[in-house]
Amino acid sequence: MNICGLGISGSYLLRRLSDLGFQVKGYDPKRPGYYIPCGYATNENNMKEFCRQINVEFEDYIVSRAENVIISGDNFPEQTFRGSGLCTFDKNRFELDLVKGMNYSTERFTGNSELSLDCSGISRALLGKTIDDYTMNAIEYLSENSGHDNFYFNFYRNGTGYFWEFPMGDKYHVGAGGIDQNENMRRLEGFQKILVTGRRIRLKPLFENICLPNVIGIGESIGCVSPITGEGIVPSLRSAEIFVECARKSEDFSELSANYSSRIIKEFARYEGLHRMVLSMQSGRVLTFNNLKYAMTALNEIRDFGIDVKARSILLHFAGFS
Numbered sequence: 001m002n003i004c005g006l007g008i009s010g011s012y013l014l015r016r017l018s019d020l021g022f023q024v025k026g027y028d029p030k031r032p033g034y035y036i037p038c039g040y041a042t043n044e045n046n047m048k049e050f051c052r053q054i055n056v057e058f059e060d061y062i063v064s065r066a067e068n069v070i071i072s073g074d075n076f077p078e079q080t081f082r083g084s085g086l087c088t089f090d091k092n093r094f095e096l097d098l099v100k101g102m103n104y105s106t107e108r109f110t111g112n113s114e115l116s117l118d119c120s121g122i123s124r125a126l127l128g129k130t131i132d133d134y135t136m137n138a139i140e141y142l143s144e145n146s147g148h149d150n151f152y153f154n155f156y157r158n159g160t161g162y163f164w165e166f167p168m169g170d171k172y173h174v175g176a177g178g179i180d181q182n183e184n185m186r187r188l189e190g191f192q193k194i195l196v197t198g199r200r201i202r203l204k205p206l207f208e209n210i211c212l213p214n215v216i217g218i219g220e221s222i223g224c225v226s227p228i229t230g231e232g233i234v235p236s237l238r239s240a241e242i243f244v245e246c247a248r249k250s251e252d253f254s255e256l257s258a259n260y261s262s263r264i265i266k267e268f269a270r271y272e273g274l275h276r277m278v279l280s281m282q283s284g285r286v287l288t289f290n291n292l293k294y295a296m297t298a299l300n301e302i303r304d305f306g307i308d309v310k311a312r313s314i315l316l317h318f319a320g321f322s
């Protein structure tokens, strides 16, 4: 089996499947010292569950924990909540450590006749481009300064993106993701930059074609990214672990791909409604039945990221009242 891409889901799968005795080879052309474009924020409680499966101490990779988290919006004031697992971690070292001693190559992978897992994230290197894709621009600085000492989120008006500041030890990841790159750049004005990274982020589930003959999509390649928070680390690992469970039950490709696809659609069914909610917020069509139905789900996405959010105003923002 081949693993195309050794980001979060691919490096996890290379380690996990090798430990289970599967014959696997990973591929990723990342150059040494590459700084991954990502906020590196995650929920440590969720990460610890995955790390247990591969005998890794997640604690060793945590950089900063969120005691308090400030959430604000262009149309609602700052509010502070307790962190409930939100932290930043050393994602670069984590991914490198997972593949240490494993069978992998630094070549770009283009596919062969064997079963291959498309873990190439935004690239969809094996699954290919699709017209129903939906992505936003995202840019981030590693910075020595930040507007807040705590973890900070500022949601743009009408679901068009958000700005973040995440402590990383004595530095910060300060970033902006949204449909308008000029707006993102405007939000980052005045921040000092040690490093600049960025790429597009997929914010829509692509579950029509999760699998092709001999290819199975995992993680961001099939849109396992929260349409509300842009959280993709834990969702990608969830999809990877679903693949592991299915692969342990069946060696037959048709059975494996059918089981995996239906499990993914079930696990991430809410992403379809959340994506529709974001689109209707952007077009100014608020107070739709769908928005009301998914406002609480949107709040749960923020909770799952590790923030103990309890606020009517944030709920109302997603329902379209403010």
Ligand SMILES: Cc1cc2nc3c(=O)[nH]c(=O)nc-3n(C[C@H](O)[C@H](O)[C@H](O)COP(=O)(O)OP(=O)(O)OC[C@H]3O[C@@H](n4cnc5c(N)ncnc54)[C@H](O)[C@@H]3O)c2cc1C
Residues within 6 Å of the ligand: 004, 005, 006, 007, 008, 009, 010, 027, 028, 029, 030, 037, 038, 039, 040, 041, 042, 107, 108, 109, 110, 119, 120, 121, 122, 123, 125, 138, 139, 140, 175, 197, 198, 199, 200, 201, 218, 219, 220, 221, 224, 225, 230, 231, 232, 233, 234, 236
């Ligand atoms: C600016 C930004 C900030 C973000 N912040 C957060 C955050 O704070 N928390 C969070 O949970 N999520 C965040 N995300 C989302 C998260 O980073 C991704 O959704 C997640 O890493 C996707 O995991 P993955 O395994 O699917 O793919 P990735 O981790 O993106 O890995 C894909 C890998 O595939 C490789 N690749 C591509 N083409 C080929 C090929 N042909 N052959 C071999 N290898 C190939 C790439 O080099 C890359 O290493 C952020 C995203 C962006 C862009």
